[in-house]
Amino acid sequence: MEPIISVENVSFSYKINEKTKVSVLKNISFSILPGEYVAIIGHNGSGKSTLSKHLNGILTPDEGDVWVRGYNTREQTKKREIRRTVGTVFQHPDNQIVATIVEEDVAFGLENIGVPREEMKKRVDEALETVNMLPFRLRPPHHLSGGQKQRVAIAGVLAMKPDCIVFDEATSMLDSFGRKEVLQVMREMNNAGMTIVTVTHHMSEAAEADRIIVIEDGQIVMDGPPREIFQHKQELEELQLEVPAISQLAGLINGQLNDFSKDLIKEAEFIAEVEKFAKGVRKEVG
Amino acid sequence: MSNEFEISRNITIGQYVPTGSFIHRLDPRIKLLSFVVLVLAIALNTSYLGNAVGLVLSLFLFWASKIPISYGLSGVKPAIPFIIILALLQLLFQGQLFSGGTVYVDYGFILITSESIRLVIVSAVRFIEIIFLSSVLTLSTSTTEMTHSIQSLLSPLKKIHFPVHEISLITTISIRFVPTFAIEMEKMMKAQASRGADFGTGGWWRIIQRTKEMFPIIIPLFNIALSRAEDLILAMESRCYTPGGDRTSYSVYKAAGKDYLILVVGLLFAVLLLFYPFPF
Numbered sequence: 001m002e003p004i005i006s007v008e009n010v011s012f013s014y015k016i017n018e019k020t021k022v023s024v025l026k027n028i029s030f031s032i033l034p035g036e037y038v039a040i041i042g043h044n045g046s047g048k049s050t051l052s053k054h055l056n057g058i059l060t061p062d063e064g065d066v067w068v069r070g071y072n073t074r075e076q077t078k079k080r081e082i083r084r085t086v087g088t089v090f091q092h093p094d095n096q097i098v099a100t101i102v103e104e105d106v107a108f109g110l111e112n113i114g115v116p117r118e119e120m121k122k123r124v125d126e127a128l129e130t131v132n133m134l135p136f137r138l139r140p141p142h143h144l145s146g147g148q149k150q151r152v153a154i155a156g157v158l159a160m161k162p163d164c165i166v167f168d169e170a171t172s173m174l175d176s177f178g179r180k181e182v183l184q185v186m187r188e189m190n191n192a193g194m195t196i197v198t199v200t201h202h203m204s205e206a207a208e209a210d211r212i213i214v215i216e217d218g219q220i221v222m223d224g225p226p227r228e229i230f231q232h233k234q235e236l237e238e239l240q241l242e243v244p245a246i247s248q249l250a251g252l253i254n255g256q257l258n259d260f261s262k263d264l265i266k267e268a269e270f271i272a273e274v275e276k277f278a279k280g281v282r283k284e285v286g
Numbered sequence: 287m288s289n290e291f292e293i294s295r296n297i298t299i300g301q302y303v304p305t306g307s308f309i310h311r312l313d314p315r316i317k318l319l320s321f322v323v324l325v326l327a328i329a330l331n332t333s334y335l336g337n338a339v340g341l342v343l344s345l346f347l348f349w350a351s352k353i354p355i356s357y358g359l360s361g362v363k364p365a366i367p368f369i370i371i372l373a374l375l376q377l378l379f380q381g382q383l384f385s386g387g388t389v390y391v392d393y394g395f396i397l398i399t400s401e402s403i404r405l406v407i408v409s410a411v412r413f414i415e416i417i418f419l420s421s422v423l424t425l426s427t428s429t430t431e432m433t434h435s436i437q438s439l440l441s442p443l444k445k446i447h448f449p450v451h452e453i454s455l456i457t458t459i460s461i462r463f464v465p466t467f468a469i470e471m472e473k474m475m476k477a478q479a480s481r482g483a484d485f486g487t488g489g490w491w492r493i494i495q496r497t498k499e500m501f502p503i504i505i506p507l508f509n510i511a512l513s514r515a516e517d518l519i520l521a522m523e524s525r526c527y528t529p530g531g532d533r534t535s536y537s538v539y540k541a542a543g544k545d546y547l548i549l550v551v552g553l554l555f556a557v558l559l560l561f562y563p564f565p566f
Contacts, residue, residue, distance in 0.1 A: 058520055080526050088524040095514050096521035098455075100430045100462045107536035109525035114534050124536070142465040156525060 002069075004164050004195050005055055005086065006031035009064035011218075012050060024050045026218040027064070032197060034163065037190045039206035039226075040199045042215035043240040051215065052168045052199045056086040069163070084113060087157035091169040093149035094141075102144075102152050103128065103137040109160045127159035131185050147178025154185060164195035171205060183208060203230075203244040207265040214239065226265050246270045303425045309351035313545040314431035315438050320552030321423045327556035328415050333564035334404065337411045340559060344418035351426045358421045362414055369413050373406045380405060433458045434537055452529060463514070470510055474503050 012025040024047045032038055042048040053059040054066050057073035069085050071078040087109075090096050099105040103124055110120045128134045131151040141149055150170060157165055167186065171179040183205060190196050198209065206212050212229045214222035216239050222229055230236070230243045233251070242248075247265050250273070254262035260277060264270050304310065309317070328340045348355050381397030384405050391398040424432070437454035444450050475485055485499055 053520075056524060058524065080528070083524055083526050088521075090517060090521055090524075092514075092517055094466050095517035098459060098462065098518070098522060100433075100458055101428075104430060104536055108522075108527075111533045111536055112526040112528070112531065114532055116534060117536065117538060120534065120536055140465075141462070142469075153521075160525065 001033050003031035003033050003067075004069060005197075006067045007051075007054065007064070008067070010051075010054060010061040010066060011063040012054065012059065012061050014050075024218050025054075025061070028215075028218070028220055029064075030213060030220060030223065032164065032195060034195055035190075035193055037186075037196045037208070037210045038198070038213060039209035039211070040197065040213045040215060041201060041203070041206050041241060043201065046215045046239075047218040048199045048215045049168055052088070052166050052197065055164075055166050055197065056088055057082050058088070080113065084160055085162055086164045086166060087160055087162040088166045088168055089150070089153050089157055089170045091172055093146050093153060093173060096153050096156075097141045097149060100140055101137075102133065102139050102141060105141065105152060106155045106159050109156055113160065123159045123161070124155075127155040130158060130189065131155045145178060146174045147181040150174060150178065150182050151185060154182070158189070162194075164197065165189070167196070167198040167200075169199055169201070171200065171202065179205070201241075203242055204246070204267075207244050207246070214241070227263060230265055231263075302428045303353050303357065305352040305426075307350065307352040307426070309347065309422070310426045312548060313435075313539050313541040314427050315435040315539060316541055316545040316549050317423060317427055318432070318435045318439065320549055321419060323552055323556045324419060324559075325416055327559040328412055328419075331412075331559045331564075332404070332408055334408065334566055335564040336559050336562070337408055337415065340415045341411060341418075343555060344415050344422070347422045348418065351422055353422065353425050357425055358418045361417045361421045365413065365417060369410050372413075373410050376406045376409060377402065429461045430458070430537075433461070434539065438539065449530070451533065459518070463511075466514075467507065467511065471503060471507060474506060478502055 008029050010025055010028045011023070013021040013023040015021050028051065040048045040051060050059065054061060054073070056068065057066070057079055060066075060074050066073045068082045071082050071085075073079075073082055097105050098108050106124045106127055107120055110123060115123065124137075125134070128137055131154050133148065133151050133155060136144065136148065136152075141152065144152065150173075153170075154165070171182050174182065179202070186196055186198065187208060196209075198205065200206055207226050207230070209226060212222070212224065212226050213220055214229065214236070221239065222232065222235070230247045233243050233247075236243055243251075244265055246267055246269075247262075250260065250264040250270060251262045253260045257277075259280075261273055264273060324340075324343075328337070331337060331340065344358075345355070348358055377398060378396055381399055381402040382395070384401040385397060385399055387400030387404075389397065389399050390403070427435075433454050436457070437450055440448070440450045440453070475483075479485060483499070483502060
């Protein structure tokens with residue numbers, strides 16, 4: 001399958017002044033296929049956010065290339081195509097809403113790419129419907145909660161019908177309820193075929209993805225499905241990353257009861273396993 | 287003093303009173319245009335009767351838009367000191383310029399005539415009329431409608447490469463961020479106060495002290511504003527915003543017959559105020 005995004009030998013450094021440069025990304029290569037749900041994790045300063053800004057040409061690499069559907073992000077003339085293919089939802093819910101009314105904000109991107117009005121109305125409705133914000137369409141954004149604002153931001157990107165959405169720590173400013181709302185929307189969109197890349201340091205969030213890329217000091221150190229990644233508890237801890245609480249718990253119980261699976265990463269799985277176990281115990285007693 | 291820090295609650299900008307009246311449902315462009323025409327006419331009318339007509343008209347508009355007159359009065363209240371100072375200055379120093387009519391007082395440079403008294407009263411009433419009119423306009427029109435209508439009314443200027451859309455976008459973004467910054471400022475004041483900073487304890491006349499008190503708030507606020515602006519630029523660019531690019535527009539207004547009718551009525555009033563020879 002043709003990848004949506006392919007990152008080839010990318011290096012990037014921030015210039016602090018004329019002489020000093022801080023190297024952030026070091027020769028990174030990977031690609032993202034259509035329909036994937038990828039989480040990029042790493043501790044603060046590992047370069048994960050910088051990497052995500054390369055995916056739609058907000059930053060361009062010093063060396064190497066990023067290709068989005070065959071367009072090089074260096075090409076100024078293709079910027080618009082690239083950003084229509086890969087949309088980004090940012091960290092701060094307040095700093096990405098432009099308009100004074102929800103539906104107008106969702107329409108902002110569509111106005112920019114010159115979508116005709118009738119089509120625009122339809123797309124705004126659909127996008128707000130997808131993120132369950134249709135009843136709020138005429139509200140001013142400052143009357144919304146963080147999670148709701150973030151869902152408006154998602155709708156704004158979604159309305160442009162991208163092939164891939166990058167979430168740049170999009171849940172880090174939200175409370176646990178708001179995070180759940182946003183994660184649910186991400187899951188639903190992925191089920192509907194949207195490619196999703198999420199940059200996060202919440203392990204429970206990474207567990208939702210189908211593939212995890214672990215970044216350390218500007219390099220990829222692990223790349224694989226969550227279940228596989230979370231087996232490497234030791235290595236992750238050396239990278240200042242924790243496996244999800246559920247995995248830790250499952251590991252602990254497994255130490256006491258061999259039959260209890262230690263290969264669990266999601267709450268629902270854990271609950272199912274406990275129920276299965278409880279039934280078994282009851283049978284033994286009865 | 288419980289609401290000492292509650293800035294966001296007291297913001298009146300964009301205070302919209304949705305009563306759903308006839309005035310609310312008018313095309314905002316027509317409203318804005320009629321407003322401009324009426325304000326100009328009122329500003330140029332110098333007769334007592336003419337301004338009485340203007341005052342009645344602006345009170346009628348409150349009634350027609352079903353907005354309680356108290357909103358208008360609360361708009362007038364902060365302006366009262368200015369109106370009084372202005373009236374005093376005009377009364378004492380403008381007499382030489384408006385020396386017509388009967389002379390009441392002629393003492394040194396102070397000359398008070400029936401004409402200068404007319405000027406004083408008419409300007410005070412004019413002031414109130416204009417505040418009333420703009421209150422009706424802003425209370426019955428949402429900020430979004432307002433920026434859209436400004437954009438739409440200025441759009442002919444695009445022909446001479448005037449950045450109409452950019453200006454309306456800037457206005458929208460500033461309005462959009464007013465409550466955000468108010469909340470930010472509240473947080474900062476609370477944080478500073480909890481560490482012993484004093485706000486608003488000096489009397490209002492101690493301007494220098496009160497200004498100094500604001501520095502620990504204003505400077506971090508600027509800082510935050512700049513970093514927010516950077517974020518916003520990234521978000522806008524990610525959504526394909528290119529300044530000066532061709533865009534389409536989400537909201538489109540269509541003026542109907544009743545809108546034009548209102549515009550004509552507004553124009554007639556303006557013509558009446560400007561050209562009718564009011565007897566006094």
